[in-house]
Amino acid sequence: MSLALDAGSAPATLPAQRSRGYWSRVLRRLSRDPVTLACAAILLLILLAAVFAPLIAPADPFKGSMIKRLQPIGAEGFLLGTDELGRDMLTRLIYGGRQSLLMGVLPVVLAFGIGTTIGVIAGYVGGRVNMVIMRTLDVFYAFPSVLLAVAISGALGAGLNNCLLALTLVFVPQVTRVAESVTTQVRQLDYIEAARMSGAGPWMIVREQVLGNVLGPVFVYSTGLISVCMILASGLSFLGLGVKPPEPEWGLMLNTLRPAIFQNPLVAALPGAMIFITSICFNLLADGIRSAMDIRS
Amino acid sequence: MSALEQSAVADRGGPAQPLLSVKGLQKHFPVRESGALPWVKKGPARKVHAVDGVDFAVAKGETLGIVGESGCGKSTTARLIARLIDADQGSLVFDGEGVAEFGGMALKDYRRNLQMVFQDSFASLNPRLTMEEAIAFGPRAHGLPAKEASARARALLARVGLAPEQFGGRYAHELSGGQRQRVNIARALAFEPRLLILDEAVAALDKSVQAQVLNLLRELKEERGLTYLFISHDLHVVRYFSDRVMVMYLGQVVEIGPVEAIYGAARHPYTGALLSAVPSMDPANRTQRSPLAGDPPNPIDPPAGCRFRDRCVNARAVCAEQAPRMLPLDADGRHFARCHMNDPASGYASSAPAANPEAVQ
Amino acid sequence: MSKPLLSVRDLNVRFHGERNASALNGVSFDLAEGEVLGLLGESGSGKSVTLRTLLKLHPPARTSMSGQIRVGDTDVMALQGRALEQYRGGMVSMVFQDPGLAFDPLYTVGEQIVETIRAHERIDADTARARALELMERVQIPQARRRLDAYPFEMSGGMRQRAMIALALACRPRLLLADEPTTALDATVQIQVLLLLRELQRELGMSVIFVTHDIGAAVEVSDRLAVMYGGRIVEEGSVADVVQRPAHPYTAGLLASTVVDVPRDQALPAIPGAPPDLAALPPGCAFAPRCAHASAQCREQVPALQAMAGDERHRAACWHALLQPAHA
Incomplete structure (x- = not known):
């Protein structure tokens, strides 16, 4: 009896055409998820507004008027009212997105790069190297992130760059820990053993076999950190450790509008609403990407 | 075809020289019983005797079946031979050359000559790589240009019965279990290896598909002159597929010999028990008594003397006192067993029967 | 022929999700009192789905079922709430492939058997414990009294499977469903568990459905065989x-x-x-x-x-x- 083949008969549901790449399929699944799409659209809108702020903002963000302080929402000429110095709120919210998004995203991007590198090394090498790296990072991990951010930022001194550095340092241990645990899991799987059997060196195995399986989960986790980072950054600005006035930034604006909470609560809450909307969009986006990346389900 | 084959080790010692001989292979895993801090130890250090002094040789072109229950060390032996874990002691000689020792062959050359197929066809394939990429990875690691590696991957896919244009671009979850195991076999063949370790490679497949894969393995063996180490718990399959069979128990080889001798005239009580534990296929002739009671014992701190004595119906006092040796049982020195009953010099005949609560009466 | 204990008529089960799968397509069979039916099939044949359907274990939101299941005089498809709970474990119980997953790791084996008994019968803890001990002895667990206070992870695989059988027998079911109960075990342990099942079935006179992909194991315990393919x-x-x-x-x-x-x-x-x-x-x-x-x-x-x-x-x-x- 000749060799019996199961080629072609199964799985019968698959189209005969060649499979598309992994990421193109993730995108196709994402495009079918209305919540994620809506979040992405909102974030894109906020980002575009921030980038093209000088073109679309109706007023000058720094120019105030003593007579037109704390105008309510919908006042003549001020769509979203004015702040405690009579500056146009809409303009300042649009400009504020620049700093806020920068401070929310950049530290996470940096932490993603640094944390993944350290975590993959710790996870793949294992043993003592792993122990030294992970125990060192545990020291940072032991502090609440708010306290750590304030402490580092305070020690380095106020200012945008120090603030970014402090936030990056806060997130590196968290990203590292996730990258390390995913790598450790992946490393034990048979396909890594098979790759080792093929005689490939560790770098080639990490680059081609490990990284593809680690980046996804770490990316999703990091996306979720953006909202935390935005809130932390706002907090730092609120405490006077981040952006300096009169520079518009949502956290700082929330702080300076604080006394106005009883006179014009709606206007005073606007920067907080922006922080809320942006961070929730990042969170939902992270969730959407997570489920889209789990193609097998 | 390319530099890859030329650099692979060609047959050197002729047919008489074993392809692989394993001597005194040993691996003990420490049992972690430390406290919260690594330097605080609780209790004495204990060890899992996973593999404890295993010797055997595989002749060129033969299939050596390895059988035994969980914890007997068969999979650890496979991983030690594949050098996926380092042995505590022991040596590997591949076609007359020591592996990774002074003056011997380099680990990279050894690995090219030896490949492995694992039980879990899904875990053995990277979910992010297409089948073509998965097979081409190894040849690229050895310096073959990407284009040639892909061409070879497609040729191998075709050889194992999967149309390359249909399956080359697929991912692991888009294939059935049998198809995935074919890909794993194709990947193992990517360097023209001489020795293939099949670690329960067909165990997870449905029976109807298992037969297809076994037939494929048989054909490939004939076609490429492969030598197999066939690890399995299915004694029917081992009997059909192997030339010789090695029975392991608690990290040791207890019996080894030609398949007819093991299945027809087993000389170790454990081999006999293992064989009679196979369910009967005849409804008129069902199994009436279990050959062994209890579970396979824990490989942590195995008993002194003969390791099987606690479960053995034939155990006598001598079995606890001294460990049996591996003894040749036939004239041409192919059948060996590790049991005092076969050794007139052991004093078994005059020894008192041992009280043995766990053995079936 | 007398009235069967279990009667299944034209059972259809479909799972809904991203893809709809027709897991069972018009399955009908009878099982007499005290009979052992071996349900044989490969992966995806519907053998395990059949067992789970008999206990109504499928999530209702993603499953549509039709057909008729009768155990004794009970119409299983119509069972709801408390009656369903009493039916599961009381009249029909199940032995799973992996006893490691079927036991709660936080409680001792004895506690779990006692809890099961008391969930179905109004008896005090001591009586229930005595019954648990008797069950552990019945499934031939050595040193049963001591093992009653053992946690599942302290037992070997074969011992856990025996304890699982004891748990399944706790309320004297009339029908025992065994889902690949010996697949995860070593050969020498598998034959022990098969012999035990055969012996218990004979002694207790219960009906058994034994699901397996291993023909040999099915031959060892079954009176009748049903071969499944494609649901x-x-x-x-x-x-x-x-x-x-x-x-x-x-x-x-x-x-x-x-x-x-x-x-x-x-x-x-x-x-x-x-x-x-x-x-x-x-x-x-x-x-x-x-x-x-x-x-x-x-x-x-x-x-x-x-x-x-x-x-x-x-x-x-x-x-x-x-x-x-x-x-x-």
Whole structure:
């Protein structure tokens, strides 16, 4: 009896055409998820507004008027009212997105790069190297992130760059820990053993076999950190450790509008609403990407 | 075809020289019983005797079946031979050359000559790589240009019965279990290896598909002159597929010999028990008594003397006192067993029967 | 024939999700009091789905079921709430493949058996514990009194499976469902558990459905065998009938590819192709694409189970059965 083949008969549901790449399929699944799409659209809108702020903002963000302080929402000429110095709120919210998004995203991007590198090394090498790296990072991990951010930022001194550095340092241990645990899991799987059997060196195995399986989960986790980072950054600005006035930034604006909470609560809450909307969009986006990346389900 | 084959080790010692001989292979895993801090130890250090002094040789072109229950060390032996874990002691000689020792062959050359197929066809394939990429990875690691590696991957896919244009671009979850195991076999063949370790490679497949894969393995063996180490718990399959069979128990080889001798005239009580534990296929002739009671014992701190004595119906006092040796049982020195009953010099005949609560009466 | 304990009629189960899968397609069978039925099949054949359907274990939101299941006088499909809880474990109970997952790791084995007994019967803790001990002895666990206070992880695999059986027997079920109970065990332990099941069944007189992919294990414990393929029963009959005189080409192929005494120099008689995709079953016989005897009729019409000549209880669903049908 000749060799019996199961080629072609199964799985019968698959189209005969060649499979598309992994990421193109993730995108196709994402495009079918209305919540994620809506979040992405909102974030894109906020980002575009921030980038093209000088073109679309109706007023000058720094120019105030003593007579037109704390105008309510919908006042003549001020769509979203004015702040405690009579500056146009809409303009300042649009400009504020620049700093806020920068401070929310950049530290996470940096932490993603640094944390993944350290975590993959710790996870793949294992043993003592792993122990030294992970125990060192545990020291940072032991502090609440708010306290750590304030402490580092305070020690380095106020200012945008120090603030970014402090936030990056806060997130590196968290990203590292996730990258390390995913790598450790992946490393034990048979396909890594098979790759080792093929005689490939560790770098080639990490680059081609490990990284593809680690980046996804770490990316999703990091996306979720953006909202935390935005809130932390706002907090730092609120405490006077981040952006300096009169520079518009949502956290700082929330702080300076604080006394106005009883006179014009709606206007005073606007920067907080922006922080809320942006961070929730990042969170939902992270969730959407997570489920889209789990193609097998 | 390319530099890859030329650099692979060609047959050197002729047919008489074993392809692989394993001597005194040993691996003990420490049992972690430390406290919260690594330097605080609780209790004495204990060890899992996973593999404890295993010797055997595989002749060129033969299939050596390895059988035994969980914890007997068969999979650890496979991983030690594949050098996926380092042995505590022991040596590997591949076609007359020591592996990774002074003056011997380099680990990279050894690995090219030896490949492995694992039980879990899904875990053995990277979910992010297409089948073509998965097979081409190894040849690229050895310096073959990407284009040639892909061409070879497609040729191998075709050889194992999967149309390359249909399956080359697929991912692991888009294939059935049998198809995935074919890909794993194709990947193992990517360097023209001489020795293939099949670690329960067909165990997870449905029976109807298992037969297809076994037939494929048989054909490939004939076609490429492969030598197999066939690890399995299915004694029917081992009997059909192997030339010789090695029975392991608690990290040791207890019996080894030609398949007819093991299945027809087993000389170790454990081999006999293992064989009679196979369910009967005849409804008129069902199994009436279990050959062994209890579970396979824990490989942590195995008993002194003969390791099987606690479960053995034939155990006598001598079995606890001294460990049996591996003894040749036939004239041409192919059948060996590790049991005092076969050794007139052991004093078994005059020894008192041992009280043995766990053995079936 | 007297009234069967279990009667299943035209059972259909579909799972909904991103893909819809027809897991069971018109399954009908009877099980007499004190009878052991071996349900044999490969992955995706519907054998485990059948068992879970008998206990209504499928999530209702993603499952649609139709057909009739009767155990004794109980209409299982209509059971809800408290009555369903009493039925599960009381009248019918189940032994799973992996006892490590079926036990709660935080409680001792004894506590879990006692809890199960007291969930179904109004008795005090001491009586329940005495009964638990008796059960542990009955399943031949050595030093049962001590093992009653052991946590599941402190037991070996074979011991856990015995304890699992004790748990399943806690409320004296009339029907025991065993889902691949010996697959995860070593050969020498598997035979012990098979013998134990056979002995308990005989002593307690209960009915058993034994699901397995291992023909050998099924032959050891069953009175009758039903072979499943693509969510349908394709052949059923006494063990001797099915194993020695298979009528369905799939059964014959499965038996042939179960290597027992194939000469070493011959290729194995393998069934070509792979098991069917339940989301896209062919319109006719599900085995037709892999079958050497398939004709145009096979590809268009689903064959019904029909009795084979000489034995009314040996039935096969095949247009070209390997035996002569009774009413040809």
